[in-house]
Amino acid sequence: MSTQAVHAGWDARGEHGPMVPPVYATCAYAHPSHDSLKALFARETKGFAYSRSGNPTTRVLEERITALEGGVDAIAVASGQAAMTIALCALLEPGTHVVASSRLYGGTTELLDDTLADLRVDWTAVDPADLDAWRAALRPETRVLLVESIANPGAELADIDAISEIAHRHGAVVVADSTLASPALYRPGEHGADVVVHSATKYLAGHGGTFAGLLVDTGCFDPRRCPERWPRLTEPNSRFHVTFADEYERGGSGLIAYARAKYVTDFGATLPAQSAREVLVGIETLDLRLERISASALSIVGALQDSQGIERVNHPSSPGRPDRHLLARDFPQGAAGVFSVDLAGGEVAAAAFCDALELFSLAVNIGDVRSLVCHPASTTHVHLREEQRAACGVGPGTVRLSIGLEDVEDLLADLGRGLAAARGAAAGEALSSRSAALV
């Protein structure tokens, strides 16, 4: 992993020997002849014509993430949200169905509940830890089981081996959003997931300054095993004049070829070459950052466990968590740095906590080198229905923490400040509601 993070996709022995992949800041590519460009458009050769659908810098990133996830091929796009949208559009048609974990990033739930519903794709939410619920939700038209390997914001770990077995018996595929784990901690393809999606905006880039999304074919999916379920991949395509599944015979990915030809091109969610370079540079230190962040998070979770004013620390190492065994089995290097805390005193306490913190920044990102805090119920999960928020463990007193690279003692001191403010606000609120009751 460490070696691939630094080398995969790039050989510095090319012209001039640039050690770091150069940024190809160009929209189009000159070709030596009419026949050369014609052959590229006819898909007879590989290369670059127009950067909306491919760029040499971005290609290095695609090859690097393919290597890190142990996959077949990948696409890099403008954001994690674009990667998820493209993955689902490529796998789903009107009339099909998704079974998804109820514990998802709010934006993914909204995508399923609104935009994909507009396209007549139905979905059922299930508790990711309840394997019978996954089985019971399957329908003949189910094509995708969707899960986060570590869920945002409560850090629930998914048993992707078991979920993949359920999916594959049914002829469906598993799409795993592995943003919070990153390949430094967990590779969903090794557990049977067919497609991996990343918001590279988070740990992969690592510095909170770049948007990017990645989608990887892990090599587990082959639509030719069940061609009637995947006609858009297995039948000749009248727009592109190819059968995308043929790509598998050449060692590539029919799914990635289809997604790039159709959705990356049509949606135009292009990743700028400069952003691809920034993610590549971030990936070089991914495993070091995740090692430190996971260890810091574990210390902080331990220290918060018995703190006054906290009802629950939502982390797989917390006592009583049903996914504790998965932490030991599948995440020996840790579970990264994003988890949530339920504060006694609801939103009043959460607001006081967030406002009192000095080192943690109140910001709706995660996976930064800087520690961040946010109140999901009023921000990242605000557009969800009340019952959807409850199902993903987001209550009025829930705050999400994303631990960065700062000194743990400094972070604990800051959290102590936040908790004191939260306790004060909760007590003040209790007092004023008692006086209101007396009046």
Ligand SMILES: Cc1ncc(COP(=O)(O)O)c(C=O)c1O
């Ligand atoms: C787990 C997860 N997936 C996907 C996304 C969307 O990524 P982006 O913000 O890069 O579009 C996020 C954003 O917070 C996320 O947390």
